[in-house]
Amino acid sequence: xxxxxxxxxxxxxxxxxxxxxxxxxxxxxxxxxxxxxxxxxxxxxxxxxxxxxxxxxxxxxxxxxxxxxxxxxxxxxxxxxxxxxxxxxxxxxxxxxxxxxxxxxxxxxxxxxxxxxxxxxxxxxxxxxxxxxxxxxxxxxxxxxx
Numbered sequence: 495x496x497x498x499x500x501x502x503x504x505x506x507x508x509x510x511x512x513x514x515x516x517x518x519x520x521x522x523x524x525x526x527x528x529x530x531x532x533x534x535x536x537x538x539x540x541x542x543x544x545x546x547x548x549x550x551x552x553x554x555x556x557x558x559x560x561x562x563x564x565x566x567x568x569x570x571x572x573x574x575x576x577x578x579x580x581x582x583x584x585x586x587x588x589x590x591x592x593x594x595x596x597x598x599x600x601x602x603x604x605x606x607x608x609x610x611x612x613x614x615x616x617x618x619x620x621x622x623x624x625x626x627x628x629x630x631x632x633x634x635x636x637x638x639x640x
Contacts, residue, residue, distance in 0.1 A: 495527040495604050502536055503630040510623030525602070525631060530555060532602035534609075534631060538562075551629070553600045553609060572598050572611055582617060592616040596624075606631040 502523050507516045523536030534551040547564040558572040567583035572595040582591040593613050600609035611627045 497524050497526040498604065498633050499523075500525045500534070500606060500634070501632050502534065503632075505628045505630075507626040508623055509625075510621075523631075525604075525606070525633065527604070532607075534602070534629070551609070553602050556598070558598055558600060558609065558611065572613060574598050589618045590616075602631060604633070606633050 500523050502521050503518065504521065505516070505518045507514060521536045521538070523534055526533045526535075532553045534553070536549055538547045538549055547562050547566045550561045550563075552559045552561075556573065560568070560570045560572070562568045565585060567581075568591065569580045570591070570593050571578040571580075572593060574595050574597065577592055577594050579590060579592045582589045593615055595611065595613045597610065597612035601607045602609070608631065609627075609629045612624065613627075614624050615622045
């Protein structure tokens with residue numbers, strides 16, 4: 495499969511200490527495939543709070559890997575039942591980050607698809623809450639929102 499231009503709708507709901515914050519953004523990106531894995535690449539939107547950051551999301555059977563580079567750097571592995579610890583780098587310093595994936599659902603194909611993640615995150619050993627993240631991917635040929 496050759497790389498395709500896609501529109502990605504990102505919906506997130508973050509819960510922490512009884513408070514909830516939701517955000518929806520739409521970004522342009524690229525979708526490609528390597529063997530059984532789909533790779534989604536995009537720049538974070540202005541409203542994301544992530545600055546000039548490029549995100550790459552690799553969807554594999556039973557696992558998703560998210561890598562951020564730019565103003566923020568992070569490598570996050572989502573696999574149900576397996577915690578993953580790495581460094582989260584910001585312009586202000588580095589923090590240890592642990593991801594506990596509660597749910598991972600995803601189906602991508604050449605025409606698009608969706609990914610749904612529910613995970614707990616700890617930054618510097620402190621609970622940073624739960625995130626529910628849904629990415630809906632549409633190729634330019636299929637640019638309706640599902």
